[in-house]
Amino acid sequence: MFETINEPVAVLAGFSHKNGQVRVLPYLLDWRNQRYKLDVMGLHHPAKRGKKFLHVFEFTSGSTKFKLELDTETLSWCLAEVYHDY
Amino acid sequence: MIIEHNPEPPEVMHIDLNSAFAMTEQQANPFLRGRPVGITNRLSDYAICITSSYEAKRQGIGIGMRAPEARRIDSRFVVLESDSDKYSYVHKKMRRIFESYSPIAYMKSIDEGIIDFRGMRGLRCGRSLEDIGREIKQRVKDEVGDYMTINVGIAQNRWLAKVAAGFLKPDGLYTIDRDNIEVVMQMMNLTDLPYIKRQNAQRLHEVGITTAAEFYHAPYWVLFRQVFKSVMGHHWYLRLRGYETETETGIRTVGRSYVLEHRTADPAELATLFHKASAKIARRLHKNNFAARGLSMRLNYAGTGNDSVYRARYRWHGSNMWELPVRRGDQLYARALALFADSPEGEVVTGLYLTAYGLEPFRGEQQALFESKNALRERLEDAINTVNDRYGELVVAPASVVMSKNPMRDKIPFGTVRYFE
DSSP states (O other): EEEEEEEEEEEEEEEEEEETEEEEEEEEETTTTTTEEEEEEEEEHHHHHHEEEEEEEEEEEEEEEEEEEEEEETTTEEEEEEEEEO | OOOOOOOOOEEEEEEEETTTTHHHHHOOOGTTSSSEEEEEOOSSSBEEEEEEEEHHHHHTTTTBHHHHHHHHHOOOEEEEOOHHHHHHHHHHHHHHHHHHHHTTEEEEETTTTEOOTTOOHHHHHTHHHHHHHHHHHHHHHTOOOOOOOOEEESSSSSSHHHHHHHTTTOOOOOEEOOTHHHHHHSSSSSGSSTOOOOOHHHHHHHHHOOSSSHHHHHHHHHIHHHHHHHHHHHHHHHHHHOOOOOOOOOOOOEEEEEEEEEOOOHHHHHHHHHHHHHHHHHHHHHHHHHEEEEEEEEEEOOOSSOOOOHHHHOEEEEEEEEEEEOOOOOHHHHEEEEEHSSSSOOOOOEEEEEEEEEEOOOOOOOOOOOOOOHHHHHHHHHHHHHHHHHOTTTSSSHHHTTTOSOOOOOOOSSSOTTTOO
């Protein structure tokens, strides 16, 4: 079941450099007093809202899939959507 | 006229993603893998699947089926709204992979591409195309996603390469050449062949051609004089024998299509949608420096009853070619209203399609001694486009569009991807 969230969240992420490119990967997500650890990364893709450039991460933690957006301008994280696998 | 099958080696590669959008969603959400998934352009009871996963297709859930109907077949069926950002990303990744193999590599649509190796044996460093095809399959898994699978077809022309790609679906790799073409044609149905659907199949049936093998063996004069009755017959005869008939044509039309979330017969509400569609088409024209002389409109109406054939036919179409090319939203809108004036009154519209055609390069206004109104409007449109480029589509838009009850979100561009960036 999908649920639209659109809430700012706290994320612990790792940054790495490879071939002149910076890669970012979220590891831990704090949301509604719970901590979620990334299990499987489904897809990481860029998205544009006007000139605003976002990185979208879709990953699972336990039986939940999260869709997380990183705003590259403000470096803030937003939890866009969750999917619960029943 | 009798022409033997093309003796050249097969050097055209056609690649398509298996159930592209559904598979991309399954890549993004591992919980959906192995489950029947359908993609729709917007989540509503009226919306139909525009594509479905292999798990859904195996159960007969395919294009055109509504979600409640699909759930009656399999209660585990999941329907998702299309996500153009995601598909655009996969499209660009695939294009980058293809372009690394040959200078003649391009995407034919959002989920299929061509790599042309003709005349480029040196680039292959002695490798076979099957070997390269297997490498591309692995690269798609490594660089796009581990769940992504593609079909690779290799043949002497683009059409046969597409046939080959569809031959061992899903996750297939197959080569068609002069030695196995007969076997392939014997194993395929006529309507399995690309571009042979209802109307073409009917044409062929009328002269007694009912199988792909019969189509392949049909004499030139039958295809030319009896079936297609045009140069198309000549092209089909050559295409079936491995000769290239497809040519690159560039952008020929720019259009918007839209299924209404709030069905309406209100001319004022419909006018706002035409305005919105015109504004979006104008942006595409502006971006590619085109102006359009022609405009066509199709309206789908809410038919009564459950007969899908009747529903499909219940539509109106109008088009006109004007003398002067235009590219501004307000000009296209005025032309759309002129077309709309000829449509039947009082019908409840469920979908609309607006397409600009007769495109030509925009030459701009001739410099006038005194500034004309048109020149001012051009500058205003340029300024609006600059703002929208920065802050997003339709951030600055005509008031009627902003007030519209029907949102018109960007959806997947099927067909050409030449302006898909």
